[in-house]
Amino acid sequence: MSGREQAFITALRQIAGDPAARNLSDDAAVLPRPSGDLVLSHDIIVENVHYFPSDPPETVAQKLVGVNLSDLAAKGAKPIGALMGYSLGPDYKWDQAFLKGLESVCHQYNLPLLGGDTVAVPRHTGHFSAMTVIGLAPSCGVPDRRAAKEGDELWVTSPIGDAGFGLNLLKQKKNINHSAQEKLVQAYRSPEPRLKEGIWLAPHVHAMADISDGLLIDAERIANASGLAVRIRLDRVPLSSEAISCFGDTKSTRLQAVTAGDDYQLIMACAANKRQELLKLSKEKQFDLYRVGQLTAGSGLSLFYGAEPIKQPDRLGYLHG
Numbered sequence: 001m002s003g004r005e006q007a008f009i010t011a012l013r014q015i016a017g018d019p020a021a022r023n024l025s026d027d028a029a030v031l032p033r034p035s036g037d038l039v040l041s042h043d044i045i046v047e048n049v050h051y052f053p054s055d056p057p058e059t060v061a062q063k064l065v066g067v068n069l070s071d072l073a074a075k076g077a078k079p080i081g082a083l084m085g086y087s088l089g090p091d092y093k094w095d096q097a098f099l100k101g102l103e104s105v106c107h108q109y110n111l112p113l114l115g116g117d118t119v120a121v122p123r124h125t126g127h128f129s130a131m132t133v134i135g136l137a138p139s140c141g142v143p144d145r146r147a148a149k150e151g152d153e154l155w156v157t158s159p160i161g162d163a164g165f166g167l168n169l170l171k172q173k174k175n176i177n178h179s180a181q182e183k184l185v186q187a188y189r190s191p192e193p194r195l196k197e198g199i200w201l202a203p204h205v206h207a208m209a210d211i212s213d214g215l216l217i218d219a220e221r222i223a224n225a226s227g228l229a230v231r232i233r234l235d236r237v238p239l240s241s242e243a244i245s246c247f248g249d250t251k252s253t254r255l256q257a258v259t260a261g262d263d264y265q266l267i268m269a270c271a272a273n274k275r276q277e278l279l280k281l282s283k284e285k286q287f288d289l290y291r292v293g294q295l296t297a298g299s300g301l302s303l304f305y306g307a308e309p310i311k312q313p314d315r316l317g318y319l320h321g
């Protein structure tokens with residue numbers, strides 16, 4: 001988050017005083033209801049900020065739904081509906097292809113589209129779309145980013161960095177002609193929210209979030225929100241075989257992977273005595289879970305490669321503005 005974005009959200013906190021807003025410090029709001037709490041989140045995506053005008057419109061729809069559902073995944077919530085905001089551009093065909101992608105992704109996640117709003121924008125305004133998603137809270141309670149405890153271990157779902165590497169390939173305007181490159185570009189264009197994993201993990205975690213801006217920055221946010229420090233082991237971060245085959249496994253590729261963002265993996269803080277339980281869960285449910293760090297007393301982030309301390313990168317993640 002840039003200084004300006006940070007200052008704006010700090011100012012919003014004066015307005016968003018309802019406890020359901022969780023002090024605007026979590027991925028989503030949690031609205032208590034007698035029939036079961038609701039989890040609500042909203043994300044906007046903008047051309048040239050979140051995707052390229054040259055990205056297939058079907059994948060822009062997948063990204064819109066994917067990034068929004070990812071916030072529900074991070075709260076262990078089950079999606080029950082969505083509202084969409086849409087900017088109608090000059091290109092009718094683009095809008096038709098977007099709709100095709102939207103229909104397919106809503107079907108994939110069994111997500112009812114309940115309404116929204118459409119505006120025609122002037123020709124040179126960039127395309128954007130927005131979504132509000134509504135989910136049913138897990139019965140164990142909704143994990144909060146502010147609830148990590150001293151001594152907790154930090155875990156992530158896998159892989160980390162693929163989308164950032166895919167973005168790099170597209171920025172370099174390389175021909176994407178290799179299946180490993182295609183997989184990285186696909187991770188960038190069509191993030192897959194970790195909904196099932198979020199539901200399985202919610203009862204076992206103290207705190208959970210999704211990784212949208214970058215592993216380091218999102219880990220630091222959990223630590224800050226919980227009044228703790230965080231230590232991260234760069235060598236333990238899970239890179240995909242495709243990322244390694246395209247970019248190699250060096251400290252510098254690992255630093256890129258943990259600062260690029262767009263991962264939409266889950267990051268969680270869990271009691272150290274839950275380690276075996278988590279490993280058993282990931283084995284039973286067949287998903288990958290990696291222990292990448294620890295929360296300790298104090299504040300701030302420290303980075304290690306094995307036992308060797310690593311200098312913090314200038315940028316811990318993606319910043320707007």
Ligand SMILES: Nc1ncnc2c1ncn2[C@@H]1O[C@H](COP(=O)(O)OP(=O)(O)OP(=O)(O)O)[C@@H](O)[C@H]1O
Pocket residue numbers: 001009012023024025026027028043071212213
């Ligand atoms: N315009 C806004 N009005 C009200 N609340 C906002 C606004 N922008 C951000 N927030 C709130 O501020 C907090 C931080 O926003 P941010 O966009 O960083 O959310 P996030 O879910 O952590 O990240 P991401 O958008 O990458 O999923 C969230 O609680 C969000 O709901």
Ligand SMILES: Cc1ncc(C[n+]2csc(CCOP(=O)(O)O)c2C)c(N)n1
Pocket residue numbers: 043044048049050051052167212213260261262318
């Ligand atoms: C064309 C292009 N350039 C850069 C990026 C990288 N990027 C943009 S926003 C963001 C964080 C999540 O967004 P938010 O914080 O708004 O939820 C990241 C990692 C991209 N995806 N596309």
Ligand SMILES: [Mg+2]
Pocket residue numbers: 027071210212
């Ligand atoms: Mg989020």
